Amino acid sequence: MFVLSAGAYLWFLGSLRSVLMRAEGDTGTLSTIACGAGTVSVALQMILQCFQVAVAAAASGLLERDVVALFGRLLWALSVVAYVPMGVMLGAVAAVSFAHRAVPLWLAWFSVVASLAHFVMTCGLVVESGPLVPGGAMTYVLYAIALLWLIATTTLMVFGVRRDHIQIQQVGHDEAQSNRGR
Incomplete structure (x- = not known):
């Protein structure tokens, strides 16, 4: 399931790059950074899934306990x-949004919060106890922020595109009506 979701995320x-590029124009440097960085993250998550599937597919008792523990740490490290x-x-999404109004201001600020949440989650690599350790309470809160950002952005992109399409159709319809009256 997670492997298939990587395709949807790509x-x-x-689609996000297209939205950002329309707003940013020019060379689209920040839009390209956003898309490239997101793609790297998806690639790392897919590598993580490969290791997870390999461990799950191994026959029970085939792997030593220490090897399984090593794989567990590797999976956590790749995730973080x-x-x-x-x-x-x-x-990058926040930067394009503030500079060029690619998305509403509230989503630009939410992008900043979600970005900071991701950087805070990287502390999980070095802490040995507390809420940021694997499975710690804070990891779930920070992950929820990222999930809410994804839902909000996807919803805005889907319904924003439809709204623009409807407006374009309406303008075309109105122009056709006015031309008929002449």
């Missing part, structure tokens, strides 16, 4: 390292 990133490019992506 599609989302391409993937937060860095995602934080960069969210920061």
